Amino acid sequence: MKRTGLVVLTVLVPLLALAGSFSWLPDAPAPGPRAVDLIHGLRINLEPAEQTVKVGDVVNFKVVFLNQGPDPIRIVRPLDGSEARWQQPYHDFIAKRNGGEARRWSLLGGRPARMAALSAADVIVLKKGESADPRQGPYAEYLKTVSFRDAGTYQVWYLYVFERVNDSHDIDGTPADVSTALRGIFTSNAVKVIAQ
Numbered sequence: 001m002k003r004t005g006l007v008v009l010t011v012l013v014p015l016l017a018l019a020g021s022f023s024w025l026p027d028a029p030a031p032g033p034r035a036v037d038l039i040h041g042l043r044i045n046l047e048p049a050e051q052t053v054k055v056g057d058v059v060n061f062k063v064v065f066l067n068q069g070p071d072p073i074r075i076v077r078p079l080d081g082s083e084a085r086w087q088q089p090y091h092d093f094i095a096k097r098n099g100g101e102a103r104r105w106s107l108l109g110g111r112p113a114r115m116a117a118l119s120a121a122d123v124i125v126l127k128k129g130e131s132a133d134p135r136q137g138p139y140a141e142y143l144k145t146v147s148f149r150d151a152g153t154y155q156v157w158y159l160y161v162f163e164r165v166n167d168s169h170d171i172d173g174t175p176a177d178v179s180t181a182l183r184g185i186f187t188s189n190a191v192k193v194i195a196q
Contacts, residue, residue, distance in 0.1 A: 022083075022142055023149075024103035030094045032102075033157035033190035041069045044188035046158050052194040059146045059193055061093070063158055065134050067126035074181040075124045075132075076162055078140040083107045089162035091134060091143060095193075097152045104159070105146050118165065118178055134160070148195040158188040 034044070047062040067073050081087040084107040093105040124132050135143040148154065163183050 021108050022105060022145070023108050024095060025106045025108070027092075027094060027102050027104040030092075030102040030104060030159065031185055031187050033094075033155070034187050039068060042066070042073060042075075042182060042186055043068050044158055044160060044186055046156070046188040046191050048191065050192040050194070052196065053148070055149060055151050055195050056147055058144075059148070059156075061146065061156075061158075061191075063133050063135060063143075063188070064131050065124070065126065065160075066131040067128055070128055072125055072127045074178065075126065075134055075160070076118065076178060076181055077122055077124055077134050077136045078143065079118075079122060079137075080139045082139060083142045088164060089160060091140070092159040092161075093143065093146050093156060094159050094187075095148075095154045095156045097150065097154050099155075105142070107142065123178060123181065148193065151195050154193040154195065155190045156193050157190045160186045 037043075043066045045062075045064040045066060047064075051059070053059050065075055076089045078089070078091040079087060082089060082091050085092075095103050095105070097103075122137070124134060124136065126132060134140075161184075162181060163185075165178055
């Protein structure tokens with residue numbers, strides 16, 4: 001019995017990790033892009049306004065979180081599990097092809113998230129007027145490798161959702177204090193991507 005468990009851990013688990021891939025999943029309840037330019041608080045900007053790419057090629061986006069408020073804000077960067085919405089915050093690219101349904105860039109298959117406790121390195125502090133790309137840390141690479149399998153014209157925006165800290169096991173010690181982290185649902189402006 002012990003030998004079988006060892007085989008499963010050493011063979012099957014790595015294979016499941018390799019099986020994980022990213023694709024566009026339907027996301028009907030996804031909020032739309034920001035329709036009004038915000039003059040106060042967190043503003044998410046997505047650039048460039050328009051680009052043309054080949055089907056299957058990585059699309060390069062510039063993502064900027066800007067603090068337009070008078071006080072510092074704290075943002076939680078992508079964590080292990082953010083890519084599949086297993087834990088918040090959610091950091092997602094949302095796309096609509098030719099006016100179709102909303103879809104989000106997400107992990108298919110793979111393995112469960114580690115769900116480690118938050119650390120100070122997971123929190124980005126933005127003072128008044130400061131900006132940063134939130135796609136930082138070891139679990140943010142998926143946000144830099146977005147691509148489209150089908151030709152078409154897409155409207156794309158960025159979504160950030162942080163409403164609560166998951167009640168997960170504390171693996172790495174005492175969690176960082178995120179009681180003052182910015183909570184809510186925030187979207188960027190929409191940009192156009194033409195995949196050919």
